[in-house]
Amino acid sequence: MKHFIDISDYSNDVIKALIMSAHQLKKDNYRGKELNNKTVGLIFEKPSLRTRVSFEMAIHHLGGHCITLQQDEIQLGKRESIDDVATVLSRYIDMVMIRTFEHNYITQFAKRASISVINGLTDLSHPCQALADALTIYEHFNRLEDIKVTYLGDDNNVSRSLAEVCLATGMICTISSPKQSNKPLTGVHYEADPKQAIEQADVIYTDTWVSMGAKTDESLLDQLQPYQLNETLLQSAPKTAIIMHCLPAHRDEEITDAVLTGPQSKVFDQAENRYHAQKALLVFLSHL
Numbered sequence: 001m002k003h004f005i006d007i008s009d010y011s012n013d014v015i016k017a018l019i020m021s022a023h024q025l026k027k028d029n030y031r032g033k034e035l036n037n038k039t040v041g042l043i044f045e046k047p048s049l050r051t052r053v054s055f056e057m058a059i060h061h062l063g064g065h066c067i068t069l070q071q072d073e074i075q076l077g078k079r080e081s082i083d084d085v086a087t088v089l090s091r092y093i094d095m096v097m098i099r100t101f102e103h104n105y106i107t108q109f110a111k112r113a114s115i116s117v118i119n120g121l122t123d124l125s126h127p128c129q130a131l132a133d134a135l136t137i138y139e140h141f142n143r144l145e146d147i148k149v150t151y152l153g154d155d156n157n158v159s160r161s162l163a164e165v166c167l168a169t170g171m172i173c174t175i176s177s178p179k180q181s182n183k184p185l186t187g188v189h190y191e192a193d194p195k196q197a198i199e200q201a202d203v204i205y206t207d208t209w210v211s212m213g214a215k216t217d218e219s220l221l222d223q224l225q226p227y228q229l230n231e232t233l234l235q236s237a238p239k240t241a242i243i244m245h246c247l248p249a250h251r252d253e254e255i256t257d258a259v260l261t262g263p264q265s266k267v268f269d270q271a272e273n274r275y276h277a278q279k280a281l282l283v284f285l286s287h288l
């Protein structure tokens, strides 16, 4: 296995080891030479702040060089076939991260590439985010086993990878969404009532109601209103629960400003942890 496409592609032990390694690298403020004389490509077919900057910094701090390619540059599958892009890039660079639309663009790319491919978000999943999320939860609770994580709102790429990291690490995941999941995961709890879903939660997580590249569905937005993470809803949760959001946030849509920036919020630790988690991932992949 040389790629990192989904959390569920790896054994629970590998995922737990990655999270622990990220925790250690963060404590050590680690700088290394794992990517010395290596080049990592970062392909973005959607916008990014955190993923781009945290990857660039992690690559730099491991002695590597990166080439960032933005939306209009490669146009995977449009200007050139995915197979040809994968073959050509494999001749130039040592590793590639891709943020794109359809998940099968990445799996197809990975099949053809002879270099490691990292999923930097697709319409289906966001595994790098999930590693950082688990690190953030671990830092707060000093364990992952039995931590109750409730995801509220649009059941999307972020909730999918969050659920997968919960399954891998012994956390108990509940998804509370008006949408019926089209790909339910075995072992994940689905609870449509948001109050009930957060009653026992240690972690309450939400994300945008309209993901990048998705069409705005007004009727879904109406159905999502009761899932807004606001101070009233939060009264149904334990006071000790932490608030998470992968960012970017849409204040006063899926979450209110007061909750996003309130005392229970861990969202900026979570954003910082993208860097530490990806540094651990890059070290791991560099040894394969």
Ligand code: CP
Pocket: 047, 048, 049, 050, 051, 052, 121, 129, 246, 247, 248
């Ligand atoms: N959370 C996250 O992936 O942020 P960006 O879209 O800014 O990379």
Ligand code: NVA
Pocket: 121, 156, 157, 158, 207, 208, 210, 211, 212, 213, 246, 247, 248
């Ligand atoms: N679900 C969001 C996550 C952004 C980091 C999206 O795909 O746009």
